[in-house]
Amino acid sequence: MARVGIVGIGHTRFGNSSEYDLADVLAYAATDALKDAGFLEHRKEIDQVLVANMASGLLCHQSAVASAMVSRLDMEPVPAELVENGPASGASAVKLGYMAVASGMADVVLVVGGEIMRKVTGWLATDVVSTMLDTETEYNMGLTLPGFGGMFTRMYMEKYGLTERDLALLAVKNHDNGIKNKYAHIQATCTIEAIADGPEADVVNNYIAEPLRMYSTCPVSDGAAAVLLVNMDSPKAKLFAKKPVRIAGVASATDTHCVHNRKDPLQLNAVRIAAEKAYQMSGLTPKDISFAELHDAFSILEMAISEEVGFFERGKSYLAVRKGETAINGKMPINTSGGLKSKGHPVGGTGVSQVVELVRQLRGEAEEGRQVKDPKYGMSVNFGGFGNNVVAVICAKD
Amino acid sequence: MIDFSMYDVKAPKISGFRCEKCGSEYYPAPMICGKCNSRRDPVTGKGWVKFDLEGPCTLLTWTRVWNLPEGYTKKFLLFGIVQFENGLRASGRIELDEPKTGMKLTASVEESNERPGKPVKIFVFS
Numbered sequence: 001m002a003r004v005g006i007v008g009i010g011h012t013r014f015g016n017s018s019e020y021d022l023a024d025v026l027a028y029a030a031t032d033a034l035k036d037a038g039f040l041e042h043r044k045e046i047d048q049v050l051v052a053n054m055a056s057g058l059l060c061h062q063s064a065v066a067s068a069m070v071s072r073l074d075m076e077p078v079p080a081e082l083v084e085n086g087p088a089s090g091a092s093a094v095k096l097g098y099m100a101v102a103s104g105m106a107d108v109v110l111v112v113g114g115e116i117m118r119k120v121t122g123w124l125a126t127d128v129v130s131t132m133l134d135t136e137t138e139y140n141m142g143l144t145l146p147g148f149g150g151m152f153t154r155m156y157m158e159k160y161g162l163t164e165r166d167l168a169l170l171a172v173k174n175h176d177n178g179i180k181n182k183y184a185h186i187q188a189t190c191t192i193e194a195i196a197d198g199p200e201a202d203v204v205n206n207y208i209a210e211p212l213r214m215y216s217t218c219p220v221s222d223g224a225a226a227v228l229l230v231n232m233d234s235p236k237a238k239l240f241a242k243k244p245v246r247i248a249g250v251a252s253a254t255d256t257h258c259v260h261n262r263k264d265p266l267q268l269n270a271v272r273i274a275a276e277k278a279y280q281m282s283g284l285t286p287k288d289i290s291f292a293e294l295h296d297a298f299s300i301l302e303m304a305i306s307e308e309v310g311f312f313e314r315g316k317s318y319l320a321v322r323k324g325e326t327a328i329n330g331k332m333p334i335n336t337s338g339g340l341k342s343k344g345h346p347v348g349g350t351g352v353s354q355v356v357e358l359v360r361q362l363r364g365e366a367e368e369g370r371q372v373k374d375p376k377y378g379m380s381v382n383f384g385g386f387g388n389n390v391v392a393v394i395c396a397k398d
Numbered sequence: 399m400i401d402f403s404m405y406d407v408k409a410p411k412i413s414g415f416r417c418e419k420c421g422s423e424y425y426p427a428p429m430i431c432g433k434c435n436s437r438r439d440p441v442t443g444k445g446w447v448k449f450d451l452e453g454p455c456t457l458l459t460w461t462r463v464w465n466l467p468e469g470y471t472k473k474f475l476l477f478g479i480v481q482f483e484n485g486l487r488a489s490g491r492i493e494l495d496e497p498k499t500g501m502k503l504t505a506s507v508e509e510s511n512e513r514p515g516k517p518v519k520i521f522v523f524s
Protein backbone atom coordinates (compact mmCIF):
# COMPACT_ATOMS: atom_id res chain seq x y z
CA MET A 1 0.00 0.00 0.00
CA ALA A 2 1.38 3.42 -0.95
CA ARG A 3 2.14 5.95 1.77
CA VAL A 4 -0.23 8.93 1.61
CA GLY A 5 0.80 12.45 2.55
CA ILE A 6 -0.79 15.90 2.68
CA VAL A 7 1.15 18.50 0.68
CA GLY A 8 -1.34 21.36 0.55
CA ILE A 9 -3.91 22.89 2.89
CA GLY A 10 -6.53 25.60 2.46
CA HIS A 11 -9.16 27.09 4.75
CA THR A 12 -11.63 29.97 4.57
CA ARG A 13 -12.44 31.97 7.67
CA PHE A 14 -15.48 30.27 9.16
CA GLY A 15 -18.47 32.49 10.00
CA ASN A 16 -21.10 34.09 7.84
CA SER A 17 -20.40 33.67 4.11
CA SER A 18 -24.06 33.52 3.18
CA GLU A 19 -23.72 36.20 0.50
CA TYR A 20 -21.38 33.88 -1.41
CA ASP A 21 -22.09 30.88 -3.58
CA LEU A 22 -21.16 27.50 -2.05
CA ALA A 23 -19.08 26.54 -5.11
CA ASP A 24 -17.07 29.75 -4.72
CA VAL A 25 -16.39 29.13 -1.03
CA LEU A 26 -15.28 25.55 -1.75
CA ALA A 27 -13.16 26.70 -4.70
CA TYR A 28 -11.52 29.40 -2.56
CA ALA A 29 -10.33 26.86 0.02
CA ALA A 30 -9.25 24.51 -2.80
CA THR A 31 -7.24 27.28 -4.46
CA ASP A 32 -5.45 27.98 -1.17
CA ALA A 33 -4.54 24.28 -0.88
CA LEU A 34 -3.28 24.16 -4.47
CA LYS A 35 -1.22 27.32 -3.96
CA ASP A 36 0.16 25.98 -0.68
CA ALA A 37 1.33 22.87 -2.52
CA GLY A 38 2.71 24.89 -5.44
CA PHE A 39 0.40 22.93 -7.74
CA LEU A 40 -2.14 25.52 -8.89
CA GLU A 41 -0.88 25.58 -12.49
CA HIS A 42 -0.87 21.75 -12.57
CA ARG A 43 -4.38 21.30 -11.20
CA LYS A 44 -5.63 19.48 -14.31
CA GLU A 45 -3.09 16.74 -13.51
CA ILE A 46 -5.00 15.88 -10.34
CA ASP A 47 -6.40 12.36 -10.57
CA GLN A 48 -9.51 12.81 -8.42
CA VAL A 49 -11.50 15.52 -6.65
CA LEU A 50 -13.72 14.64 -3.68
CA VAL A 51 -16.12 17.25 -2.32
CA ALA A 52 -17.63 16.77 1.14
CA ASN A 53 -20.96 18.42 1.81
CA MET A 54 -23.93 17.43 3.91
CA ALA A 55 -26.97 19.40 2.83
CA SER A 56 -26.45 21.93 0.05
CA GLY A 57 -29.64 20.74 -1.65
CA LEU A 58 -31.67 21.80 1.38
CA LEU A 59 -29.60 24.74 2.61
CA CYS A 60 -28.58 26.39 -0.68
CA HIS A 61 -30.87 24.81 -3.27
CA GLN A 62 -27.72 23.57 -4.98
CA SER A 63 -27.00 19.94 -5.81
CA ALA A 64 -24.09 18.39 -7.71
CA VAL A 65 -21.65 20.69 -5.91
CA ALA A 66 -18.60 18.66 -6.98
CA SER A 67 -19.33 19.49 -10.62
CA ALA A 68 -19.95 23.13 -9.76
CA MET A 69 -16.68 23.46 -7.85
CA VAL A 70 -14.52 21.77 -10.46
CA SER A 71 -15.93 24.05 -13.12
CA ARG A 72 -15.33 27.10 -10.92
CA LEU A 73 -11.66 26.06 -10.73
CA ASP A 74 -11.38 25.42 -14.48
CA MET A 75 -10.35 21.85 -13.77
CA GLU A 76 -12.42 19.90 -16.27
CA PRO A 77 -12.10 16.99 -17.15
CA VAL A 78 -10.73 15.94 -13.72
CA PRO A 79 -13.12 13.37 -12.14
CA ALA A 80 -15.08 14.77 -9.20
CA GLU A 81 -17.61 13.23 -6.83
CA LEU A 82 -19.60 14.31 -3.78
CA VAL A 83 -19.22 12.57 -0.40
CA GLU A 84 -22.12 12.87 2.05
CA ASN A 85 -21.87 11.38 5.51
CA GLY A 86 -23.65 13.93 7.69
CA PRO A 87 -21.27 16.03 9.80
CA ALA A 88 -18.57 13.38 9.22
CA SER A 89 -18.64 14.03 5.45
CA GLY A 90 -15.30 15.86 5.60
CA ALA A 91 -13.23 13.12 7.23
CA SER A 92 -15.05 10.51 5.16
CA ALA A 93 -13.85 12.31 2.03
CA VAL A 94 -10.29 12.35 3.44
CA LYS A 95 -10.61 8.63 4.13
CA LEU A 96 -11.87 7.90 0.59
CA GLY A 97 -9.10 10.08 -0.85
CA TYR A 98 -6.60 8.11 1.21
CA MET A 99 -8.04 4.84 -0.13
CA ALA A 100 -7.81 6.08 -3.73
CA VAL A 101 -4.12 6.95 -3.33
CA ALA A 102 -3.13 3.99 -1.15
CA SER A 103 -4.78 1.57 -3.58
CA GLY A 104 -2.78 2.93 -6.49
CA MET A 105 -5.81 4.20 -8.39
CA ALA A 106 -4.70 7.81 -7.97
CA ASP A 107 -1.47 9.67 -7.21
CA VAL A 108 -2.91 13.09 -6.42
CA VAL A 109 -6.35 13.71 -4.86
CA LEU A 110 -7.91 17.04 -3.91
CA VAL A 111 -10.35 16.82 -0.98
CA VAL A 112 -12.55 19.84 -0.28
CA GLY A 113 -15.27 20.07 2.36
CA GLY A 114 -17.67 22.89 3.09
CA GLU A 115 -21.13 24.11 3.87
CA ILE A 116 -23.12 27.32 3.60
CA MET A 117 -25.68 27.13 6.43
CA ARG A 118 -26.53 30.75 7.07
CA LYS A 119 -28.48 31.40 3.88
CA VAL A 120 -31.47 30.04 5.83
CA THR A 121 -32.85 30.92 9.28
CA GLY A 122 -31.40 29.27 12.38
CA TRP A 123 -34.70 27.41 12.83
CA LEU A 124 -34.48 25.95 9.34
CA ALA A 125 -30.77 25.10 9.73
CA THR A 126 -31.64 23.24 12.96
CA ASP A 127 -34.38 21.38 11.10
CA VAL A 128 -32.13 20.48 8.16
CA VAL A 129 -29.37 19.16 10.45
CA SER A 130 -32.02 17.12 12.31
CA THR A 131 -32.84 15.23 9.13
CA MET A 132 -29.79 13.04 9.86
CA LEU A 133 -31.76 11.49 12.75
CA ASP A 134 -34.02 8.46 12.35
CA THR A 135 -37.14 9.84 10.68
CA GLU A 136 -39.87 7.84 12.41
CA THR A 137 -38.48 7.50 15.92
CA GLU A 138 -36.49 10.72 16.40
CA TYR A 139 -37.04 13.47 13.80
CA ASN A 140 -40.83 13.09 13.79
CA MET A 141 -40.85 13.46 17.60
CA GLY A 142 -39.38 16.94 17.15
CA LEU A 143 -35.94 15.91 18.37
CA THR A 144 -32.82 17.74 17.28
CA LEU A 145 -29.06 17.22 17.69
CA PRO A 146 -28.91 19.69 20.62
CA GLY A 147 -31.75 17.66 22.18
CA PHE A 148 -29.63 14.52 22.10
CA GLY A 149 -26.65 16.54 23.31
CA GLY A 150 -28.71 17.67 26.31
CA MET A 151 -29.90 14.15 27.15
CA PHE A 152 -26.38 12.74 26.81
CA THR A 153 -25.01 15.50 29.04
CA ARG A 154 -27.61 14.83 31.76
CA MET A 155 -26.77 11.10 31.77
CA TYR A 156 -23.06 11.87 32.02
CA MET A 157 -23.58 14.40 34.83
CA GLU A 158 -25.74 12.00 36.85
CA LYS A 159 -23.26 9.14 36.44
CA TYR A 160 -19.90 10.89 36.77
CA GLY A 161 -20.47 14.18 38.62
CA LEU A 162 -19.74 16.59 35.77
CA THR A 163 -21.11 20.11 36.44
CA GLU A 164 -22.32 22.91 34.19
CA ARG A 165 -19.26 24.88 35.34
CA ASP A 166 -16.99 22.14 33.95
CA LEU A 167 -18.66 22.56 30.55
CA ALA A 168 -18.09 26.31 30.82
CA LEU A 169 -14.40 25.74 31.62
CA LEU A 170 -14.06 23.73 28.43
CA ALA A 171 -15.71 26.54 26.43
CA VAL A 172 -13.29 29.07 27.93
CA LYS A 173 -10.36 26.83 26.97
CA ASN A 174 -11.56 26.45 23.38
CA HIS A 175 -12.25 30.17 22.99
CA ASP A 176 -8.73 30.88 24.30
CA ASN A 177 -7.45 28.84 21.34
CA GLY A 178 -9.98 30.07 18.79
CA ILE A 179 -9.30 33.75 19.44
CA LYS A 180 -5.76 33.16 18.13
CA ASN A 181 -6.90 31.18 15.06
CA LYS A 182 -7.26 33.39 11.98
CA TYR A 183 -9.83 30.98 10.53
CA ALA A 184 -12.12 30.80 13.60
CA HIS A 185 -15.75 31.89 13.44
CA ILE A 186 -15.94 33.34 16.96
CA GLN A 187 -12.73 35.18 17.77
CA ALA A 188 -14.00 36.55 21.06
CA THR A 189 -12.78 36.31 24.62
CA CYS A 190 -14.90 34.19 26.91
CA THR A 191 -14.37 34.24 30.68
CA ILE A 192 -15.61 31.88 33.35
CA GLU A 193 -17.09 34.89 35.19
CA ALA A 194 -19.17 35.85 32.15
CA ILE A 195 -20.57 32.41 31.37
CA ALA A 196 -20.70 30.61 34.73
CA ASP A 197 -19.70 32.48 37.89
CA GLY A 198 -20.94 36.05 37.36
CA PRO A 199 -24.38 37.47 38.20
CA GLU A 200 -25.35 37.78 34.51
CA ALA A 201 -24.16 34.28 33.52
CA ASP A 202 -27.70 32.89 33.21
CA VAL A 203 -28.51 35.55 30.65
CA VAL A 204 -25.19 35.53 28.76
CA ASN A 205 -25.07 31.75 28.70
CA ASN A 206 -28.72 30.75 28.38
CA TYR A 207 -30.00 27.19 28.09
CA ILE A 208 -30.23 25.62 24.62
CA ALA A 209 -31.09 22.03 25.58
CA GLU A 210 -30.88 21.62 29.36
CA PRO A 211 -28.36 21.14 30.86
CA LEU A 212 -26.49 22.34 27.76
CA ARG A 213 -26.12 26.08 27.48
CA MET A 214 -25.19 28.32 24.55
CA TYR A 215 -21.48 28.22 25.37
CA SER A 216 -21.62 24.42 25.40
CA THR A 217 -22.99 24.37 21.87
CA CYS A 218 -21.22 25.14 18.58
CA PRO A 219 -22.35 27.99 16.32
CA VAL A 220 -23.96 27.57 12.89
CA SER A 221 -21.16 28.39 10.46
CA ASP A 222 -20.33 28.77 6.80
CA GLY A 223 -16.93 27.87 5.43
CA ALA A 224 -14.72 25.38 3.65
CA ALA A 225 -11.37 23.61 4.00
CA ALA A 226 -9.22 21.62 1.59
CA VAL A 227 -6.27 19.22 1.59
CA LEU A 228 -4.19 17.90 -1.30
CA LEU A 229 -3.23 14.24 -0.91
CA VAL A 230 -0.29 12.65 -2.71
CA ASN A 231 1.29 9.25 -3.12
CA MET A 232 4.53 9.76 -1.18
CA ASP A 233 6.14 6.83 -2.99
CA SER A 234 5.42 8.22 -6.46
CA PRO A 235 7.93 10.35 -8.42
CA LYS A 236 5.19 13.00 -8.46
CA ALA A 237 5.76 13.57 -4.73
CA LYS A 238 8.80 15.67 -5.64
CA LEU A 239 6.65 18.14 -7.61
CA PHE A 240 5.20 19.81 -4.54
CA ALA A 241 6.46 22.83 -2.66
CA LYS A 242 5.78 21.45 0.82
CA LYS A 243 7.09 18.35 2.57
CA PRO A 244 4.21 15.89 3.07
CA VAL A 245 2.57 15.35 6.42
CA ARG A 246 1.86 11.61 6.40
CA ILE A 247 -1.57 10.15 7.12
CA ALA A 248 -0.50 7.40 9.50
CA GLY A 249 -3.96 6.03 10.23
CA VAL A 250 -7.53 6.60 9.06
CA ALA A 251 -10.57 4.55 9.99
CA SER A 252 -14.29 4.81 10.54
CA ALA A 253 -17.03 2.89 12.29
CA THR A 254 -20.80 2.99 12.75
CA ASP A 255 -23.22 2.63 15.66
CA THR A 256 -27.02 2.26 15.89
CA HIS A 257 -28.86 4.97 13.97
CA CYS A 258 -31.41 5.33 16.80
CA VAL A 259 -29.67 6.53 19.96
CA HIS A 260 -32.22 4.76 22.19
CA ASN A 261 -31.12 1.38 20.80
CA ARG A 262 -27.62 1.57 22.33
CA LYS A 263 -27.16 -0.77 25.27
CA ASP A 264 -25.33 1.98 27.14
CA PRO A 265 -26.11 5.32 25.48
CA LEU A 266 -23.09 6.85 27.26
CA GLN A 267 -20.71 4.61 25.31
CA LEU A 268 -19.73 6.00 21.91
CA ASN A 269 -18.85 2.69 20.30
CA ALA A 270 -18.21 4.08 16.82
CA VAL A 271 -15.67 6.55 18.26
CA ARG A 272 -13.86 3.84 20.20
CA ILE A 273 -13.74 1.39 17.29
CA ALA A 274 -12.68 4.00 14.70
CA ALA A 275 -9.89 5.16 17.03
CA GLU A 276 -8.75 1.61 17.78
CA LYS A 277 -8.52 0.86 14.05
CA ALA A 278 -6.61 4.09 13.37
CA TYR A 279 -4.17 3.28 16.20
CA GLN A 280 -3.70 -0.23 14.84
CA MET A 281 -3.07 1.04 11.31
CA SER A 282 -0.53 3.59 12.52
CA GLY A 283 1.15 1.35 15.09
CA LEU A 284 0.56 4.04 17.69
CA THR A 285 -1.19 4.21 21.06
CA PRO A 286 -3.04 7.08 22.76
CA LYS A 287 0.19 7.92 24.63
CA ASP A 288 1.94 8.71 21.33
CA ILE A 289 -0.55 11.40 20.31
CA SER A 290 0.75 14.95 20.83
CA PHE A 291 -2.57 16.82 20.39
CA ALA A 292 -6.07 16.22 19.08
CA GLU A 293 -9.00 17.83 17.32
CA LEU A 294 -12.18 16.30 18.71
CA HIS A 295 -15.69 17.00 17.45
CA ASP A 296 -17.11 19.29 20.18
CA ALA A 297 -20.43 20.13 18.53
CA PHE A 298 -21.47 20.06 22.20
CA SER A 299 -18.81 20.48 24.89
CA ILE A 300 -19.73 17.15 26.44
CA LEU A 301 -18.63 15.42 23.23
CA GLU A 302 -15.05 16.67 23.51
CA MET A 303 -14.90 15.08 26.96
CA ALA A 304 -16.66 11.84 26.05
CA ILE A 305 -14.64 11.40 22.83
CA SER A 306 -11.36 12.06 24.69
CA GLU A 307 -12.27 9.12 26.95
CA GLU A 308 -13.31 6.79 24.12
CA VAL A 309 -10.03 7.36 22.23
CA GLY A 310 -8.06 6.49 25.36
CA PHE A 311 -6.68 9.85 26.50
CA PHE A 312 -8.49 9.70 29.84
CA GLU A 313 -10.26 7.14 31.98
CA ARG A 314 -14.03 6.91 31.46
CA GLY A 315 -15.83 9.59 33.48
CA LYS A 316 -12.60 11.41 34.38
CA SER A 317 -11.94 13.75 31.42
CA TYR A 318 -13.64 16.73 33.08
CA LEU A 319 -11.12 16.47 35.92
CA ALA A 320 -8.36 16.85 33.30
CA VAL A 321 -10.12 19.96 31.94
CA ARG A 322 -10.26 21.39 35.48
CA LYS A 323 -6.50 20.84 35.84
CA GLY A 324 -5.76 22.46 32.45
CA GLU A 325 -4.39 19.24 31.00
CA THR A 326 -6.20 19.81 27.69
CA ALA A 327 -5.04 23.43 27.27
CA ILE A 328 -2.32 24.33 24.75
CA ASN A 329 0.45 23.86 27.30
CA GLY A 330 -1.21 20.90 28.99
CA LYS A 331 -0.31 17.21 28.79
CA MET A 332 -2.81 16.56 25.98
CA PRO A 333 -3.85 19.73 24.13
CA ILE A 334 -7.33 19.28 22.66
CA ASN A 335 -9.00 21.48 20.06
CA THR A 336 -6.03 23.72 19.52
CA SER A 337 -7.97 25.34 16.65
CA GLY A 338 -10.74 26.46 19.02
CA GLY A 339 -12.75 23.37 18.15
CA LEU A 340 -16.23 23.48 16.74
CA LYS A 341 -17.20 25.72 19.66
CA SER A 342 -15.01 28.66 18.65
CA LYS A 343 -13.67 27.83 15.17
CA GLY A 344 -17.20 26.93 14.02
CA HIS A 345 -18.97 23.99 12.42
CA PRO A 346 -19.93 24.19 8.72
CA VAL A 347 -21.11 20.60 8.91
CA GLY A 348 -19.76 19.14 5.65
CA GLY A 349 -16.45 20.96 6.05
CA THR A 350 -15.56 20.19 9.66
CA GLY A 351 -13.71 16.91 9.10
CA VAL A 352 -11.41 18.46 6.49
CA SER A 353 -10.91 21.52 8.70
CA GLN A 354 -9.78 19.27 11.56
CA VAL A 355 -7.18 17.63 9.30
CA VAL A 356 -5.99 21.07 8.14
CA GLU A 357 -5.39 21.92 11.81
CA LEU A 358 -3.39 18.70 12.28
CA VAL A 359 -1.17 19.72 9.36
CA ARG A 360 -0.78 23.32 10.56
CA GLN A 361 0.32 22.11 13.99
CA LEU A 362 2.66 19.41 12.65
CA ARG A 363 4.27 21.89 10.25
CA GLY A 364 4.66 24.38 13.11
CA GLU A 365 2.49 26.90 11.25
CA ALA A 366 -0.14 27.59 13.94
CA GLU A 367 -0.34 31.16 15.26
CA GLU A 368 1.73 32.27 18.22
CA GLY A 369 0.15 31.26 21.50
CA ARG A 370 -1.64 28.22 20.14
CA GLN A 371 1.22 26.25 18.60
CA VAL A 372 1.80 22.95 20.38
CA LYS A 373 5.48 22.46 21.24
CA ASP A 374 7.20 20.04 18.83
CA PRO A 375 4.24 17.78 18.05
CA LYS A 376 4.88 14.40 16.40
CA TYR A 377 1.41 12.95 15.94
CA GLY A 378 -2.01 14.62 15.77
CA MET A 379 -5.39 12.92 15.87
CA SER A 380 -8.82 14.08 14.73
CA VAL A 381 -12.24 12.60 15.38
CA ASN A 382 -15.12 13.67 13.14
CA PHE A 383 -18.48 12.66 14.65
CA GLY A 384 -21.45 12.05 12.34
CA GLY A 385 -25.07 11.91 13.44
CA PHE A 386 -25.19 11.51 17.19
CA GLY A 387 -22.21 9.17 17.06
CA ASN A 388 -23.60 6.75 14.50
CA ASN A 389 -20.86 7.33 11.90
CA VAL A 390 -17.41 8.40 13.06
CA VAL A 391 -14.06 8.87 11.32
CA ALA A 392 -10.68 9.04 13.08
CA VAL A 393 -7.52 10.34 11.38
CA ILE A 394 -3.93 10.27 12.68
CA CYS A 395 -1.30 12.43 10.97
CA ALA A 396 2.46 12.15 11.50
CA LYS A 397 5.43 14.44 11.10
CA ASP A 398 8.10 12.09 9.74
CA MET B 399 -52.28 17.95 18.84
CA ILE B 400 -55.47 16.24 17.65
CA ASP B 401 -57.88 15.16 20.42
CA PHE B 402 -59.11 11.75 19.25
CA SER B 403 -61.58 11.47 22.12
CA MET B 404 -63.77 13.95 20.20
CA TYR B 405 -64.11 11.69 17.17
CA ASP B 406 -65.10 8.13 16.50
CA VAL B 407 -61.74 7.29 14.95
CA LYS B 408 -59.06 4.83 15.91
CA ALA B 409 -56.41 6.30 18.18
CA PRO B 410 -52.91 6.38 16.68
CA LYS B 411 -50.50 3.62 17.59
CA ILE B 412 -46.78 3.07 17.30
CA SER B 413 -45.71 -0.53 16.82
CA GLY B 414 -42.98 -2.68 18.21
CA PHE B 415 -41.98 -5.73 16.14
CA ARG B 416 -41.36 -9.32 17.26
CA CYS B 417 -39.52 -11.90 15.16
CA GLU B 418 -41.73 -15.05 15.17
CA LYS B 419 -38.73 -17.32 14.67
CA CYS B 420 -36.65 -16.30 17.68
CA GLY B 421 -38.88 -13.92 19.67
CA SER B 422 -36.52 -10.91 19.53
CA GLU B 423 -38.31 -7.56 19.84
CA TYR B 424 -37.44 -4.32 18.08
CA TYR B 425 -38.37 -0.67 17.76
CA PRO B 426 -38.20 0.54 15.05
CA ALA B 427 -38.65 -2.44 12.74
CA PRO B 428 -35.40 -3.87 11.36
CA MET B 429 -35.14 -5.42 7.90
CA ILE B 430 -33.25 -8.41 9.31
CA CYS B 431 -33.44 -9.92 12.80
CA GLY B 432 -30.12 -9.26 14.53
CA LYS B 433 -30.35 -12.58 16.39
CA CYS B 434 -31.58 -15.17 13.83
CA ASN B 435 -31.21 -13.21 10.53
CA SER B 436 -34.90 -13.65 9.56
CA ARG B 437 -35.92 -11.13 6.94
CA ARG B 438 -38.95 -8.90 7.48
CA ASP B 439 -41.06 -8.27 4.41
CA PRO B 440 -42.19 -4.64 4.81
CA VAL B 441 -45.28 -5.25 2.61
CA THR B 442 -46.74 -8.47 4.04
CA GLY B 443 -45.04 -8.43 7.45
CA LYS B 444 -44.92 -12.23 7.20
CA GLY B 445 -42.94 -13.89 9.97
CA TRP B 446 -43.14 -10.84 12.23
CA VAL B 447 -45.72 -9.80 14.83
CA LYS B 448 -46.61 -6.15 15.35
CA PHE B 449 -47.63 -5.02 18.82
CA ASP B 450 -48.61 -1.68 20.36
CA LEU B 451 -45.73 0.01 22.11
CA GLU B 452 -47.25 1.99 24.98
CA GLY B 453 -47.96 1.89 28.71
CA PRO B 454 -45.62 1.85 31.73
CA CYS B 455 -42.04 2.92 31.20
CA THR B 456 -39.06 4.37 33.07
CA LEU B 457 -37.39 7.68 32.22
CA LEU B 458 -33.68 7.20 31.43
CA THR B 459 -32.78 10.82 30.61
CA TRP B 460 -34.45 14.03 29.52
CA THR B 461 -33.92 17.57 28.29
CA ARG B 462 -35.85 20.80 27.82
CA VAL B 463 -35.08 22.17 24.35
CA TRP B 464 -35.31 25.93 23.85
CA ASN B 465 -34.14 26.24 20.22
CA LEU B 466 -36.84 24.31 18.41
CA PRO B 467 -36.61 23.76 14.68
CA GLU B 468 -38.75 25.29 11.96
CA GLY B 469 -42.47 24.59 12.38
CA TYR B 470 -42.74 24.59 16.18
CA THR B 471 -44.38 27.59 17.78
CA LYS B 472 -43.89 26.67 21.46
CA LYS B 473 -41.24 28.36 23.57
CA PHE B 474 -39.76 25.02 24.58
CA LEU B 475 -40.48 21.29 24.52
CA LEU B 476 -39.35 18.49 26.82
CA PHE B 477 -37.94 15.27 25.40
CA GLY B 478 -36.83 12.03 26.98
CA ILE B 479 -35.67 8.47 26.40
CA VAL B 480 -37.67 5.78 28.22
CA GLN B 481 -37.40 2.04 28.71
CA PHE B 482 -40.55 -0.11 28.53
CA GLU B 483 -41.14 -3.14 30.73
CA ASN B 484 -40.20 -5.45 27.83
CA GLY B 485 -36.80 -3.76 27.62
CA LEU B 486 -37.46 -1.80 24.41
CA ARG B 487 -36.57 1.88 24.50
CA ALA B 488 -37.99 4.91 22.74
CA SER B 489 -37.46 8.65 22.39
CA GLY B 490 -40.37 11.09 22.61
CA ARG B 491 -42.04 14.09 24.23
CA ILE B 492 -42.49 14.52 27.96
CA GLU B 493 -45.57 16.27 29.30
CA LEU B 494 -44.54 16.98 32.87
CA ASP B 495 -43.21 20.14 34.47
CA GLU B 496 -40.35 18.65 36.47
CA PRO B 497 -39.20 15.26 35.16
CA LYS B 498 -36.68 13.24 37.15
CA THR B 499 -34.44 10.51 35.78
CA GLY B 500 -35.69 7.09 36.93
CA MET B 501 -39.30 8.15 37.42
CA LYS B 502 -42.13 5.88 36.26
CA LEU B 503 -44.15 7.26 33.35
CA THR B 504 -46.87 6.12 30.98
CA ALA B 505 -46.31 6.23 27.23
CA SER B 506 -49.17 7.09 24.90
CA VAL B 507 -49.27 7.99 21.21
CA GLU B 508 -50.64 11.17 19.67
CA GLU B 509 -50.72 12.66 16.21
CA SER B 510 -48.79 15.87 15.67
CA ASN B 511 -49.58 18.31 12.89
CA GLU B 512 -47.12 20.94 14.10
CA ARG B 513 -44.95 20.67 11.02
CA PRO B 514 -46.14 21.08 7.42
CA GLY B 515 -47.12 17.90 5.60
CA LYS B 516 -48.94 14.81 6.81
CA PRO B 517 -49.47 14.46 10.59
CA VAL B 518 -46.93 12.18 12.28
CA LYS B 519 -47.23 9.88 15.29
CA ILE B 520 -45.35 10.88 18.40
CA PHE B 521 -44.77 9.31 21.80
CA VAL B 522 -45.96 11.32 24.77
CA PHE B 523 -44.59 10.30 28.17
CA SER B 524 -46.58 11.58 31.16
